[in-house]
Amino acid sequence: MPHAELKGVFPYLVSPVDADGRIKTDVLTALVEHLIEAGVHGLTPLGSTGEFAYLDTSQRMEIVDCVVRAARGRVPVIAGVASTTTAGAVELARKFVEIGVDGVLAILEAYFPISEAGIEAYFRAIAEAVPCPIVLYTNPQFQRSDLSLPVIKRLSEVENIRYIKDASTNTGRLLSILNATEGRMKVFSASAHIPACVMLIGGVGWMAGPACIVPRESVALYELARRGKWEEAMRLQRKLWAVNEAFAKYSLAACIKGALEIQGFEVGDPLPPQSPLNSEGREEVRKALERVASSE
Secondary structure, eight states: OOOOOOOEEEEBOOOOBOTTSOBOHHHHHHHHHHHHHTTOSOBBTTSGGGTGGGOOHHHHHHHHHHHHHHHTTSSOBEEEEEESSHHHHHHHHHHHHHHTOSEEEEEEOOSSOOOHHHHHHHHHHHHHHOSSOEEEEEOTTTOSSOOOHHHHHHHTTSTTEEEEEEOSSOHHHHHHHHHHHTTSSEEEEOTTSOHHHHHHTTOOEEEEGGGGTSHHHHHHHHHHHHTTOHHHHHHHHHHHHHHHHHHHTSOHHHHHHHHHHHTTOOOOOOOTTSOOOOHHHHHHHHHHHHHHHSOO
């Protein structure tokens, strides 16, 4: 069965967890409803902002199940699948598809260095295990073993590997990916890039944590870029960049969770041993949100 094209704004959802490790499903459900009402085009639980590396399998399953149930098919849910083993990633991907996700964001966790052949085999195995679209995830800042351009080009030949979310700060790399994959692979921006610029070179949207806290503005920016209204888009992009600048100074999960707390969502602190946003950071994030909400 053909799948709808993925495009637009896909917020990386936080994972609200209480002090006893229980998922705060009521808070997550409220956040999903808020984001859908704001016009986002999809939802991505268990991305980097979702702190997947700090959650066990049962917690990940509950989070994905909660998001799928809350979304009720109104927007696609693309769940993050991450493991240090190929077998673990394949098993998780299959479980998420059984829950009802519309796609998989494939992430490679690595402790020891992995060869290019091993990296390629990992992503191929996930794609072969499930029928849904696969979004490759690459983030050289945090990953020990990254996707090279030749590997990306070969993986673009796999039928259901149709997207890549690149969280490097190298926008030129995105253009290289678009050129090398010759239309087979669509590119999603990350918060590390300037989304309007990624749209200009051929990107289809962005998957990023900041869209959780500025969803309406993010959707407005996407629509301006999609319609080619670049002057207006850049005016809004400059305004939104203040949020990214604040996040660049602090932990991403701490910033997003701190900002959501300011906005009335009791998502709690980042999972230990991560630290919550300090008072200085909280005030900086508050001011960034106020600037975004203000008039020109």
